[in-house]
Amino acid sequence: MNLEENTSLEEISTIPFWKADENILKSESAGESNMNVVVRVTTNLRSVIIKQSKPYVNKFPQIPAPIERVNVEHEFFKVISKSSTLRNYSPQVLKFIPEQHLLITEDLGKGSDFGGIYHGDFNLSKTEVNNLSEYLIALHELEPKEFPDNTLMKKLNHEHIFSFPFQVENGFDLDSVQYGLQELSLKYKTNIPLKRKIEELGKRYLKQGETLLHGDFYPGSWLKTEAGLKVIDPEFAFLGDPEFDLGVLFAHLDLGQQPEEVKTKILHTYALPLSPELLNQYQGVELLRRLIGIAQLPLNMTLDQKESLLVKAEQLILS
Ligand SMILES: Nc1ncnc2c1ncn2[C@@H]1O[C@H](COP(=O)(O)OP(=O)(O)OP(=O)(O)O)[C@@H](O)[C@H]1O
Ligand SMILES: [Mg+2]
Known part of the structure; x- marks a missing residue:
């Protein structure tokens, strides 16, 4: 799927991640970002952050950018999860879908x-x-x-x-x-x-x-x-x-x-x-x-x- 800030809730619900009794209530921009599409999705059970990398800089689509960057981000969170100190400073990874360049993490709040x-x-x-x-x-x-x-x-x-x-x-x-x-x-x-x-x-x-x-x-x-x-x-x-x-x-x-x-x-x-x-x-x-x-x-x-x-x-x- 191609994630955008205005992707419909219906389409978001097709991501192979949600629990059986989970209803998606809202999707919005997670905050300021240039490189990727980052949305905050609220459901009846929780709130999560979904990040998708594109083969270009999201704000400036004429500038190419390596799409594998989301793999690096995932790998980083995986490696640092070995340290309890670093875990405390980082969002927990909930799901990584490499084929779709999607990383789903814990929502640290609207700070x-x-x-x-x-x-x-x-x-x-x-x-x-x-x-x-x-x-x-x-x-x-x-x-x-x-x-x-x-x-x-x-x-x-x-x-x-x-x-x-x-x-x-x-x-x-x-x-x-x-x-x-x-x-x-x-x-x-x-x-x-x-x-x-x-x-x-x-x-x-x-x-x-x-x-x-x-x-x-x-x-x-x-x-x-x-x-x-x-x-x-x-x-x-x-x-x-x-x-x-x-x-x-x-x-x-x-x-x-x-x-x-x-x-x-x-x-x-x-x-x-x-x-x-x-x-x-x-x-x-x-x-x-x-x-x-x-x-x-x-x-x-x-x-x-x-x-x-x-x-x-x-x-x-x-x-
Ligand atoms: N786990 C999270 N919990 C809460 N807010 C988050 C989380 N991840 C991202 N955000 C919000 O979304 C914004 C964009 O996220 P992020 O910086 O990862 O995206 P980016 O596209 O790589 O941005 P940039 O262009 O600055 O590199 C953050 O500044 C923050 O406000
Ligand atoms: Mg970034």
């Missing part, structure tokens, strides 16, 4: 994600900061023997993290985001030593490592629910450098204007081996691509504030 952080009007609580470190430690110490290489998704991400943002003529007018940003970006797009470092780092990202990463560990993947912070959407997961997850996290702490001590705290708790230099580089490139790449965030920042972050990012990468 919001942590995207509000970019408005700069709230700080993560102590508990939430602890949750994020606890999650990453439990994940990074798993080191499963096998995991899908997720090459196609990594290539997609690679383009938007390490390549596109640094092309002078990429056709994306940053002045449409904020006037003055286009000119500001040129300094970075034409900085040869910086670009060389980023290219190297990009090659490293594409290699396979031993540590299982979430792969997209940013506020859009964290849900605020009644039962606390949860982590969803591991479709970019792969075996790689743990510094990548941490670097992305740190970049978003900067973009969300969180106090510097949050990072100190996380580093203090994160007891696994780590290269501070590599962490800095991944943090730097994530900062740059979010500021001058296509995957823009609803940032509440002046051009000057963005410039300070760009300078910081450059230093993180080059020093």
